[in-house]
Amino acid sequence: ISKGVFAYYPNLRQVNLGKKIRSIGLSAFEGCAQLEEIVIPDSVVDMGSAAFGLCSGLNNVTFGSGLTYIPNQCFEGTGLKTINITPNITTIFYKAFATSDLTKITIRDTVTILDSGVFSSCSSLSSVTIGCGINYLSSDLFRDCEALTEINIPDNITTINSEAFEGCSALTNVTIGTGLTSIYRDAFSGCTRLNSITCKAATCPSISSYAFSEIGTNGFLYYPEDSDYKSWVNLLKPYGWTGVPTDMSPLQLNGYNMVALFQRRNDTGVTKLFAFDIGNNSAYIRKILVDG
Numbered sequence: 001i002s003k004g005v006f007a008y009y010p011n012l013r014q015v016n017l018g019k020k021i022r023s024i025g026l027s028a029f030e031g032c033a034q035l036e037e038i039v040i041p042d043s044v045v046d047m048g049s050a051a052f053g054l055c056s057g058l059n060n061v062t063f064g065s066g067l068t069y070i071p072n073q074c075f076e077g078t079g080l081k082t083i084n085i086t087p088n089i090t091t092i093f094y095k096a097f098a099t100s101d102l103t104k105i106t107i108r109d110t111v112t113i114l115d116s117g118v119f120s121s122c123s124s125l126s127s128v129t130i131g132c133g134i135n136y137l138s139s140d141l142f143r144d145c146e147a148l149t150e151i152n153i154p155d156n157i158t159t160i161n162s163e164a165f166e167g168c169s170a171l172t173n174v175t176i177g178t179g180l181t182s183i184y185r186d187a188f189s190g191c192t193r194l195n196s197i198t199c200k201a202a203t204c205p206s207i208s209s210y211a212f213s214e215i216g217t218n219g220f221l222y223y224p225e226d227s228d229y230k231s232w233v234n235l236l237k238p239y240g241w242t243g244v245p246t247d248m249s250p251l252q253l254n255g256y257n258m259v260a261l262f263q264r265r266n267d268t269g270v271t272k273l274f275a276f277d278i279g280n281n282s283a284y285i286r287k288i289l290v291d292g
Contacts, residue, residue, distance in 0.1 A: 001017075001021060001023065001024045001025050001028045002025045002028070003025035003026035003027055003028060003048055004025070004026065004027045004028065004030070005025065005028055006028060006029050006032060007027050007028070007029065007030045007031055007032070008030065008031035008032065009029075009032050010032075010033070010034065011034055012029070012032045012034060012035055013034045013035060013036060014035075014036075014037070015029065015035065015038060016039075017038075017039065017040065017041050017044070018041070019041050019042070019043050020043055021041060021043055021044055022043055022044060022045055022046065022066075023044065023045070023046040023047070023048075024040070024044060024046070024047045024048060024051045025048045025051070026048030026049055026050065026051070027048065027049070027050045027051065027053065028048065028051050028052075029051060029052050029055060030050050030051070030052065030053045030054055030055070031053070031054045031055070032052075032055050032058075033054070033055065033056045033057050034057050035052075035055045035057060035058050036057050036058060036059055036060065037058070037059070037060040037061075038052060038058065038060075038061050038062070039061075039062045039064075040061070040062065040063050040064045040067060041064045041066075042064035042065045042066045043064070043066055044064055044066050044067055045066045045067060045068075047067060047069075047070075047071050047074065048071060049071045049072040049073055049074065049093075050071075050072065050073040050074065050076065051071065051074050052074055052075055052078060053073045053074065053075065053076045053077060053078070054076065054077040054078070055075075055077075055078050055079075056077060056078065056079055057079050058075070058078040058079050058080060059078075059079045059080060059081060059101075060080075061075065061080060061083060062084075063084070063085070063086045063088075063089065064086075065086065065088050066088070067088065067089060068088055068089060068090055068091065069089060069090065069091040069092070069093065070085075070089060070091070070092045070093060070096045071093050071096070072093045072094040072095060072096065072115075073094065073095045073096065073098070074093075074096050075096060075097050075100055076095050076096070076097065076098045076099055076100065077098070077099045077100065078097075078100045078101070079100070079101050080097065080100045080101060080102055081101050081102060081103050081104075081124070082102065082103065082104055082105075083097065083102065083105065085106070085107065085108055085111065087108060087110045088110075089108075089110070089111065090110055090111060090112050090113065090133075091111070091112065091113040091115075092111060092113065092114050092115060092118050093115045093118075094115045094116055094117055094118070095115075095116075095117040095118060095120060096115070096118050097118055097119055097122065098117050098118065098119065098120045098121055098122070099120070099121045099122065099123075100122055101122070101124055102119065102122045102124065102125050103124045103125060103126055103127070103147075104125070104126070104127040104128075105119065105125065105127070105128055105129070106129040106131075107128075107129065107130050107131045107133075107134070108131050108133070109131040109132045109133045110131070110133055111131060111133050111134060112133045112134060113134065114134055114137070114138055114141060115138055116138040116139045116140050116141065116161075117138075117139070117140040117141065117143065118138070118141055119141060119142050119145060120140045120141070120142065120143040120144060120145070121143065121144045121145070122142075122145050123144070123145065123146045123147060124147050125142070125145045125147055125148055126147040126148060126149065128142070128148065128151060129152075130151075130152070130153065130154055130157070131154075132154055132155075132156045133156075134156065134157070135156055135157060135158050135159070135179075136157060136158060136159040136160075136161060137153070137157060137159070137160045137161060137164045138161055138164065139161040139162045139163050139164060139184075140162075140163050140164065140166075141161075141164045141165075142164060142165050142168060143163050143164070143165070143166045143167055143168075144166070144167040144168070145165075145167075145168050146167070146168065146169050146170055147170055148165075148168050148170060148171055149170050149171060149172055149173070150171065150172060150173040150174070150175075151165070151171065151173075151174055151175070152175045153174070153175065153176045153177055153180070154177045154179075155177035155178045155179045155200075156177070156179055157176075157177060157179060157180060158179050158180060158181045158182065159180075159181065159182045159183075159184070160180070160182070160183045160184065160187045161184050161187070162184040162185045162186055162187060162208075163185075163186045163187065163189070164184075164187050164188075165187060165188050165191060166186050166187070166188070166189045166190050166191075167189075167190040167191075168188075168190070168191050169190065169191065169192050169193060170193060171188075171191045171193060171194050172193050172194060172195055172196065172216070173194075173195075173196045173197075173198075174188070174194065174196070174197045174198070175197075175198045175200075176197070176198065176199040176200065176201065177200055177201070178200045178201050178202065179201065180199065180201045180205045181201070181203075181205050181206060182205055182206045182207075183205055183206070183207045183208060183211045184208050184211065185208040185210045185211060186208075186210055186211065186213065187208070187211045187212075188211060188212050188215060189210065189211070189212065189213045189214055189215070190213075190214050190215075191212075191214075191215050191216070192214060192215065192216055193216045194212075194215045194216045194219060195216040195217075195218065195219035195220070196219055196220055196222070197219070197220075197221050197222065198222040198223075199221070199222070199223050199229070199232075200224065201224075201227075202224055202227055203227065204223070204227060204228060204229045204230075204231055204232055205232075207231070207232055207235060209235065211235075212235060212236060212239075215236075215239055216239070217239045217240045217241075218239070218240040218241065218242075219236070219239065219240075219241045219242075220241065220242050220243075220244050221233060221236055221241055221242070221243045221244065222244050222245070223243060223244075223245065224245070225245035229243055230243075
């Protein structure tokens, strides 16, 4: 199918692609706002950028077994709410699903490359599952996903690139796996409700000084008990955050936000309460309040 051959056809509602088609050209169906469904046959092995971009009525796509990638801006601005990324697809390129209506996405383990901005500005995206096939989160990957409330970053991720989650204004909870080594500029900037980060990496990752600008206040950074996370704690100090070993959980704050109470259960089930001085934004144990 040649590039742009059906672009901006105003009344195109249905397309049946034959089983001998091997290529869908650049912008072939771009801007076909009435198109609702597309089935890409197994014979298709090549697809051009923006092939179905700005098809605002498109709500269902089925991928065949011949395609190994999703090209630049292929489904940008579509009405897709969910998508099944088949195991044969290993690469998803620049802004492939940006500004679409996605609400949930599961990235299979077979995906090894997620390019920059793939899911940016998907304002309804509230659930993300990241597979173990990729080792970094690209820049702008989830930028301005305003419905995303939490994210679990698996152990295979070593790098969170610039602006990956910038502007995710509903994001409150981030869990980061053991493999993280670097967080770049503005990765979480503008996450104004963020108040909990759990990082399982034994060594404190390298963090840009602007990685967490304009985030929520009085939050908690949980980290492995025997690790030195002083640099990260100091970075969050202007926002009133507290660093806490990961085997503790917050119980309450007093009305003046100066003392936090935490509980720790050991292997025998015994609970201890500890007091932390939030005013100094440190994980220094001031006093054991209850023992046993």
